[in-house]
Amino acid sequence: MRAAGLTVHLNDSHGHAAGNAVVILTPAQPAADSAPAPLPATHVIDQKDETFLPYVQLLRPGDRVVFRNSDDTRHHVYSFSPIRKFDFVLRPGESSPPLQLDQAGIAAVGCNIHDHMISYLFVSAAPLIALSDRSGNASFARLAPGRYTAQVWHPQLYPGQPQPSQPVTIAEGAGTQMLSFTLSLIPDPRMPMDRGRLDY
Amino acid sequence: MGFRLRLALFFVATLVTVQLLTAGLVYEVTRHALISEGERQLTANARAFEAQMDDISARVAGNVEVLSLDYALRSAIAERDRGTVLSVLRNHGRRVGASRMLLIGLDGRVQADTAGATPPLTRFPFPDLMRSAYMRRTAAVVATDGKAAWVVVVPIYAPQPVAMVVVYVPLDDALLAHLQHLSALPRDLELAAQLTPGHWSVVARGDRHAGMLASLVAAHQPLPRKPRLTVVDGQQYMVLAQPLQQPASSRPVMAVLGYSLDSALQPFRAVGIAWGSLLALGFGVGLLGAWLTARSVARPIESLALAARRIEAGDYGAPPGMPRHDEIGQLAATFASMTAAIRQREQHIRHQAMHDSVTGLPNRAAAELAIDQWLAAAGSAGGAVLMIGLTRVPDIIKTMGHALCDRLMLDASERIRRTAVEAYLARITDMQFMLWLPQADEPAATAVAIHLLDALNLPYQDTDVTIDGLPSIGIALAPADGSDAATLLRHAEVAQFAASGSSAALSIYDAATDPHRPERLSLMGDLREALEGSKLSLHYQPKLDLGQRRIEGVEALVRWQHPRLGWVPPDSFIGMAEDTGNIHRVTRWALATALAQAKRWRARGLPLQVAVNLSARDLEDRELPARIGALLAIYALPPDCLTLEVTERAVISERDTAIQILRRVAEQGIGIAIDDFGVGQATFAYLRHLPVSELKIDQMFIKHLATDRNDQIIVRSLVDLSHRLGYRVTAEGVESQGALDYLAAIGCDCAQGYFIAPALDVDGFAAFLTARGGTVGVRTPP
Numbered sequence: 001m002r003a004a005g006l007t008v009h010l011n012d013s014h015g016h017a018a019g020n021a022v023v024i025l026t027p028a029q030p031a032a033d034s035a036p037a038p039l040p041a042t043h044v045i046d047q048k049d050e051t052f053l054p055y056v057q058l059l060r061p062g063d064r065v066v067f068r069n070s071d072d073t074r075h076h077v078y079s080f081s082p083i084r085k086f087d088f089v090l091r092p093g094e095s096s097p098p099l100q101l102d103q104a105g106i107a108a109v110g111c112n113i114h115d116h117m118i119s120y121l122f123v124s125a126a127p128l129i130a131l132s133d134r135s136g137n138a139s140f141a142r143l144a145p146g147r148y149t150a151q152v153w154h155p156q157l158y159p160g161q162p163q164p165s166q167p168v169t170i171a172e173g174a175g176t177q178m179l180s181f182t183l184s185l186i187p188d189p190r191m192p193m194d195r196g197r198l199d200y
Numbered sequence: 201m202g203f204r205l206r207l208a209l210f211f212v213a214t215l216v217t218v219q220l221l222t223a224g225l226v227y228e229v230t231r232h233a234l235i236s237e238g239e240r241q242l243t244a245n246a247r248a249f250e251a252q253m254d255d256i257s258a259r260v261a262g263n264v265e266v267l268s269l270d271y272a273l274r275s276a277i278a279e280r281d282r283g284t285v286l287s288v289l290r291n292h293g294r295r296v297g298a299s300r301m302l303l304i305g306l307d308g309r310v311q312a313d314t315a316g317a318t319p320p321l322t323r324f325p326f327p328d329l330m331r332s333a334y335m336r337r338t339a340a341v342v343a344t345d346g347k348a349a350w351v352v353v354v355p356i357y358a359p360q361p362v363a364m365v366v367v368y369v370p371l372d373d374a375l376l377a378h379l380q381h382l383s384a385l386p387r388d389l390e391l392a393a394q395l396t397p398g399h400w401s402v403v404a405r406g407d408r409h410a411g412m413l414a415s416l417v418a419a420h421q422p423l424p425r426k427p428r429l430t431v432v433d434g435q436q437y438m439v440l441a442q443p444l445q446q447p448a449s450s451r452p453v454m455a456v457l458g459y460s461l462d463s464a465l466q467p468f469r470a471v472g473i474a475w476g477s478l479l480a481l482g483f484g485v486g487l488l489g490a491w492l493t494a495r496s497v498a499r500p501i502e503s504l505a506l507a508a509r510r511i512e513a514g515d516y517g518a519p520p521g522m523p524r525h526d527e528i529g530q531l532a533a534t535f536a537s538m539t540a541a542i543r544q545r546e547q548h549i550r551h552q553a554m555h556d557s558v559t560g561l562p563n564r565a566a567a568e569l570a571i572d573q574w575l576a577a578a579g580s581a582g583g584a585v586l587m588i589g590l591t592r593v594p595d596i597i598k599t600m601g602h603a604l605c606d607r608l609m610l611d612a613s614e615r616i617r618r619t620a621v622e623a624y625l626a627r628i629t630d631m632q633f634m635l636w637l638p639q640a641d642e643p644a645a646t647a648v649a650i651h652l653l654d655a656l657n658l659p660y661q662d663t664d665v666t667i668d669g670l671p672s673i674g675i676a677l678a679p680a681d682g683s684d685a686a687t688l689l690r691h692a693e694v695a696q697f698a699a700s701g702s703s704a705a706l707s708i709y710d711a712a713t714d715p716h717r718p719e720r721l722s723l724m725g726d727l728r729e730a731l732e733g734s735k736l737s738l739h740y741q742p743k744l745d746l747g748q749r750r751i752e753g754v755e756a757l758v759r760w761q762h763p764r765l766g767w768v769p770p771d772s773f774i775g776m777a778e779d780t781g782n783i784h785r786v787t788r789w790a791l792a793t794a795l796a797q798a799k800r801w802r803a804r805g806l807p808l809q810v811a812v813n814l815s816a817r818d819l820e821d822r823e824l825p826a827r828i829g830a831l832l833a834i835y836a837l838p839p840d841c842l843t844l845e846v847t848e849r850a851v852i853s854e855r856d857t858a859i860q861i862l863r864r865v866a867e868q869g870i871g872i873a874i875d876d877f878g879v880g881q882a883t884f885a886y887l888r889h890l891p892v893s894e895l896k897i898d899q900m901f902i903k904h905l906a907t908d909r910n911d912q913i914i915v916r917s918l919v920d921l922s923h924r925l926g927y928r929v930t931a932e933g934v935e936s937q938g939a940l941d942y943l944a945a946i947g948c949d950c951a952q953g954y955f956i957a958p959a960l961d962v963d964g965f966a967a968f969l970t971a972r973g974g975t976v977g978v979r980t981p982p
């Protein structure tokens with residue numbers, strides 16, 4: 001049995017590549033031999049130039065996250081997300097204590113001082129999960145042939161809308177297949193100019 | 201309508217018309233400019249209204265934005281703390297002047313409502329507003345519960361979108377008034393909403409509202425999307441309905457903006473009043489000026505019209521002088537010269553009507569007028585009318601022409617004028633002049649006439665001919681011969697006619713001998729009656745046969761016993777009967793009567809010859825011979841018992857016809873005698889062609905025959921000659937024994953005259969015969 005690849009291309013309704021999108025492939029028949037759970041990891045969310053980096057961070061349940069302030073100003077990092085509520089005031093150069101996220105879900109992280117700072121912690125146990133790069137591509141390799149469902153999440157998807165998904169069939173020895181999504185997105189809240197436009 | 205009034209009215213009407221046209225034009229231009237200005241303003245106002253609404257949106261949204269940044273609110277929302285959320289919303293709602301604030305979850309369900317009107321988890325009715333709120337500032341007008349509101353939707357980030365805050369700002373009268381107060385929005389502003397489908401109603405008004413929507417609805421007009429002229433409460437408005445930004449599911453709401461043209465025209469009203477005053481002033485001045493101008497034109501024309509009426513009435517007095525140099529002055533001058541020309545012509549015509557063009561003398565009409573005037577003025581003074589005729593004028597015209605005749609008459613008039621300087625001279629006809637001698641009696645008039653004849657008898661010398669005009673003058677005297685000019689002229693002409701036939705060439709009118717006097721006409725009618733009523737009778741003058749000394753025959757003479765005038769002499773009515781054509785009847789009557797008498801005499805044993813006189817006119821009657829023959833046959837008389845007597849003049853004048861008729865009579869055996877022989881122009885040479893059997897020597901030669909040697913010689917020669925030519929000879933007018941003896945001595949055949957017997961009626965003739973011995977054959981005493 002030969003494995004095959006899948007590249008999911010994402011762009012917005014204006015045809016621009018949509019990076020920072022999370023794509024989860026769910027096979028129609030769960031794999032019998034699930035891979036053993038990897039060891040918990042610690043991820044650093046840096047704050048630089050009043051921006052969280054990265055914008056979207058993929059985590060496995062049990063992973064830890066550390067917020068580091070690389071700016072010259074204070075940041076008040078907070079989240080009201082149901083999977084974990086927290087808030088830290090970080091002085092310049094200060095890092096938060098590691099924060100363990102055990103529950104799958106999405107936590108939106110903001111700065112109470114700088115409204116345009118936002119970051120998302122995507123906690124998922126899904127084995128086939130990928131983040132789209134700047135050119136809007138999320139790639140999967142060594143996929144067993146069969147039928148899958150591709151589900152997409154993006155931080156700027158219209159709130160209150162169901163997540164877009166598509167069925168996809170991976171054929172044996174078909175090389176890398178292409179799947180594309182066109183996402184209806186709201187403006188990027190991180191961009192100071194955009195927020196300025198919305199700044200009444 | 202007088203010329204003056206019409207002229208003035210024309211000027212004023214022109215002035216008013218031009219002014220009104222200008223005023224109308226200016227009004228229309230201004231109105232159009234205002235309409236354009238209204239359109240522009242309305243469009244600008246609509247944009248301004250939108251901009252103000254946007255400002256409200258910005259203000260409200262800014263406030264909500266600030267609200268959304270509140271950490272406590274974020275945490276309250278995130279932790280679904282409804283009580284805290286409501287109190288925070290109410291607090292901020294008061295700040296922004298909102299009437300109601302909602303918190304909507306991302307699923308579109310209402311989570312909190314400050315008005316408390318919405319049950320929790322009800323769907324927000326305008327989801328499209330929520331969708332666009334993430335993209336852009338979102339605000340819109342909605343109509344609910346009969347009111348309009350400005351709805352602003354703001355998303356809440358914590359830090360990702362967690363909810364929406366909806367702010368309701370009421371669009372009520374106060375807000376509109378506030379907006380109008382802040383900016384240059386039109387004074388007339390209404391907010392209309394279609395609360396029930398197809399029916400617009402006003403939900404808010406500005407501080408002034410003319411009821412524009414109500415007027416549009418009443419007129420069943422749609423809301424104008426572009427500025428349109430509409431009448432609102434009798435006033436002109438530009439109206440524009442501006443649609444507002446609205447969610448898809450809201451009932452339609454529009455802003456109705458009005459622009460009052462009348463208000464816009466208000467500043468021009470003062471200009472209009474000033475204009476009207478100026479127009480009225482100009483009107484008055486124009487009227488006065490037009491009247492003055494018209495008067496200066498009409499006055500002289502009226503005076504000319506007056507002058508024309510005077511001329512019509514015959515008054516040629518000089519028309520009013522006009523010292524002007526314009527057209528009217530020229531007209532007046534022309535008028536004056538025309539009047540003068542008419543006056544001259546009328547004088548000329550009048551002169552022509554009353555004067556002869558050749559001699560320049562007054563004509564007949566003028567003369568009669570002058571004489572009548574004189575007679576009326578002078579009363580019984582009288583005068584003499586001399587009718588001066590040039591008898592030969594008709595011949596002169598025929599031979600020499602009118603031109604020479606005119607010169608002759610002119611010359612004659614000058615001669616008369618020289619002779620009778622004081623008298624009134626006129627030319628009556630082509631050939632007659634009239635001279636009126638006032639107060640002249642017969643001797644004076646006769647003396648003047650003789651002088652005139654002397655002057656006129658001198659022949660007229662033309663270039664190469666010498667002409668004798670043969671003048672004759674008749675005189676009539678006033679009042680003896682007539683009391684008016686017409687009668688005098690007529691009588692003078694009668695006298696002149698008589699004079700033209702006499703050697704004296706001068707005659708004074710005598711009513712007794714006037715052949716034209718009116719009685720003659722009635723006499724003629726009487727004669728006709730006499731013929732029919734046997735009022736005429738025949739008298740018979742015996743004719744003595746000198747050889748046998750016995751009465752051989754009679755000459756029948758017509759006598760007329762007029763019932764009123766008594767005996768009318770034959771000379772009086774025979775000539776008249778000839779002129780009027782009645783002589784034939786007289787002759788026929790005489791012939792019939794004479795032959796009847798001859799028949800009676802024969803019956804008594806008196807075989808008398810009967811002689812009947814014929815007129816010259818009778819010798820034109822071609823039926824005469826047959827008629828005589830018939831009469832002879834009726835009375836069974838031999839033709840030789842009748843003799844017809846004709847005068848020399850009769851046989852000479854009507855030569856051929858007369859000779860033929862006489863021959864036919866003679867052929868029947870009837871005797872023909874020439875009466876009054878010796879005084880006329882008949883010659884023996886001529887007589888030889890006539891069937892004459894007897895000559896009757898005129899009494900002129902017989903009257904003094906007893907004593908006059910010459911007469912004796914003439915008579916004896918005539919008798920001798922006649923006998924030699926075979927004619928019997930009768931002497932007329934024998935009045936003495938000596939004459940009778942001489943005639944007998946020289947062998948004259950018969951004698952007739954008073955000495956033997958006058959003309960006798962039948963009874964007288966019978967007595968005469970008895971006295972002479974009872975028979976024809978009785979000899980007369982020696």
